[in-house]
Amino acid sequence: MSKKVILVSIDGMRPDGVLQCGNPYVETLKKEWAYTFSARTCIPSVTLPCHVSLFHSVPPERHGTTTNTYMPQVRPIDGLFEVLKQNKKVNCMFYGWEQLRDVSRPASLKHAVYLNALHHDDSDRKLTDYALDYIKAENPDFVFLYMVETDEKGGHAYGWMSEEYLHHISVALDCVKKVAEACPDYDIIVTADHGGHDRTHGTELAEDMTIPQFYHCEGIAPGTDLGEISLLDTAPTIAALFGVETPVEWEGKSLLNR
Numbered sequence: 001m002s003k004k005v006i007l008v009s010i011d012g013m014r015p016d017g018v019l020q021c022g023n024p025y026v027e028t029l030k031k032e033w034a035y036t037f038s039a040r041t042c043i044p045s046v047t048l049p050c051h052v053s054l055f056h057s058v059p060p061e062r063h064g065t066t067t068n069t070y071m072p073q074v075r076p077i078d079g080l081f082e083v084l085k086q087n088k089k090v091n092c093m094f095y096g097w098e099q100l101r102d103v104s105r106p107a108s109l110k111h112a113v114y115l116n117a118l119h120h121d122d123s124d125r126k127l128t129d130y131a132l133d134y135i136k137a138e139n140p141d142f143v144f145l146y147m148v149e150t151d152e153k154g155g156h157a158y159g160w161m162s163e164e165y166l167h168h169i170s171v172a173l174d175c176v177k178k179v180a181e182a183c184p185d186y187d188i189i190v191t192a193d194h195g196g197h198d199r200t201h202g203t204e205l206a207e208d209m210t211i212p213q214f215y216h217c218e219g220i221a222p223g224t225d226l227g228e229i230s231l232l233d234t235a236p237t238i239a240a241l242f243g244v245e246t247p248v249e250w251e252g253k254s255l256l257n258r
């Protein structure tokens, strides 16, 4: 059976937030997944620049989106969605913040669901259920599930590491558990885009720049601490899982067979 991958991004999730949120699934993530609590995101530690970097494996200074307003690339690089589409993979995306639509170019997705998290309670859980329904029905090759509530309704509204913030991380990890249990045939990667401090992020402070990642993937040993990897390594790792070639411009390195 050919490889299939689900990438989950939990916006604004700090490593110490994962460790302090009280969700019992964290123990499973540490034992049965490979993990890191010391990965680094890109500068600036802002949502859209970091996600464009996540999918294009270059820093914001190279792709040109340096704020939450998308900028067409001056010297375009294909991103993960485009690379997978060129290799005849079926891509889909479920997201709660509209600016994220620009991580893929038109025609790269077969299916997308956008739910404005500001106008829907429990958007993380709802998007997870939409994704699981679609996966069950259509068995797509690559799924991107983006959850915004930890950042928007936790960190910005009440402060990073507040009770409300930790609650949203725990809800998001419940969603990860649900996805993992429902999709045993998929490799699954969970990341954050940046951390945060007080009620903001975007600086070069360690609290903003350090992110957790979790890998439940063939070829990456469970229980391994992956250490100080980069957000730029995620797209090359997913491409390697699919066995497809990556653009020469990509700067990250696959975590497979390190």
Ligand SMILES: [Zn+2]
Pocket (backbone or CB within 6 Å): 011, 012, 046, 047, 048, 151, 193, 194
């Ligand atoms: Zn963000």
